[in-house]
Amino acid sequence: MEVHVEYKKLVKPSSPTPSHLRKLKLSFVDQYQPPHYPGIIFYYDGGQGDVGSVSTKIHRLEESLSETLTIFYPLAGRNGADGNDFVIDCNDQGVQFVVAKVNRELGQHLLDDIGSYTDMLLARPAFPTGAAGRSSLPLLAIQVNVFECGGLAIAVQFNHVLTDMSSICMFLSAWAITNREGILKAVHPSFDAPSLFPLKDYSFLPPIWSMENPKLRLKRFVFNGEALSRLRAKITARRNDNEKRPSRVELITALISSVLLRIDRAKRGQLRPLFLVHVVNFRTKTQLSIPENTWGNMFLDWCSPPTVLPENESVSELSHTLFDWFREGLMDIIDRLGKVKDPEELRLLVATTESGLLEQVDKGDANLAVMFTSWCNFPVYSIDFGWGPPTLASASKYGLELAILMDTKTGDGVEAWMTLEEDNMHQFERDPDILAYASQS
Secondary structure, three states: OOEEEEEEEEEOOOOOOOHHHOEEEOEOOHHHOOOOOOEEEEEEOOOOOOHHHHHHHHHHHHHHHHHHOOOOHHHHOEEOHHHOOOEEEOOOOOEEEEEEEEOOOHHHHHHOOHHHHHHHHOOOOOOOOOHHHHHHOOOEEEEEEEOOOOOEEEEEEEOOOOOOHHHHHHHHHHHHHHHHHOHHHOOOOEOOHHHHOEOOOOOOOOOOOOOOOOOEEEEEEEEOHHHHHHHHHHHHOOOOOOOOOOOHHHHHHHHHHHHHHHHHHHHHOOOOOEEEEEEEEOOOOOOOOOOOOEOOOOEEEEEOOOEOOOOOOOHHHHHHHHHHHHHHHHHHHHHHHHOOOOHHHHHHHHHHHHHHHHHHHOOHHHOEEEEEEEOOOOOHHHOOOOOOOOOEEEEOOOOOOEEEEEEOOOOOOEEEEEEEEHHHHHHHOOOHHHHHHOEEO
């Protein structure tokens, strides 16, 4: 597959940002986020449209993006100007907008190994190596890829310092509505998070690791509703009927963790201490009053203590042990969040969890880290620019081994977008449990 860039430009807000809104401080949650660029790609069927209609769509996308940036103005700014990493300079420099042509049909692409080609569809801002480089980079990068059939793949990447996936979905929904119906219909975000969660410790900056690892591969594993029902029956067969029904995320987390643990044991000849990392969205989990339209990073990284699991457990027993362990840890952090009554309590909890994660990461190969983030229940299949919902929404390859969980389009299943090193992926895709419960692409 070949992707040819037709043009790239910076799209600025259609009207200038007022002077009193030109500086946006980071919150204490933003402070812990490295300047990495997670990505999501939306695939839209071209139907019977001709080249003219495609060019009209792209023109309207660019126009509506400019309009939407007037209410999401920090996205058009820069981070790290004047050496201040704790402020977004809302200077209207613009977001990166790229249009590219792909020499294949969209239908063929969706039937192929999608994960292997996501990097080619992304705008990929250069990774910042210092303060000067960081302050010059767009905070949002969009690439509109045009397939030969007229289908589109709209790839969106965002700087994690500024926002999380939940807030990006807010922006994408507003952009789609503006494209479809006009800016007056769009929901306006609130940028009050720095006031709700003010930054206090200006001495801490998160470590930055390279996101360029040629050994990593991305692949999609689809667990449909029927597979999840079988997996749930297997887990609940040995549980109390009065216990909470296993969620989709709990089931897939336990399954993937058990598979990766077995792969690691086979490679090293013994079990290393395992620690799980899962992103927990706290927007609705505390006693704090957080408006629904609040923009910014609103999560913490739950990190389990490193634990050596029993060597003699069977595959089935290992899955049950991991399920119980993950559920207990997740319920504990949710219970702790539920007791949070003021921002200072939340700041201390976020600091504790993030420090725990960094401590384990610093131990390197001493432990096996299995990392997850869940985008389930985010409205990715509601991003309709006026041509109907996307045929598929996909994650992109990350710079380290990570499982990104997303809803299937039908809503009853889970897609695991796995970034793994090649040798681990080779074993993972051939594991009996993965073959039994997942389809692959």
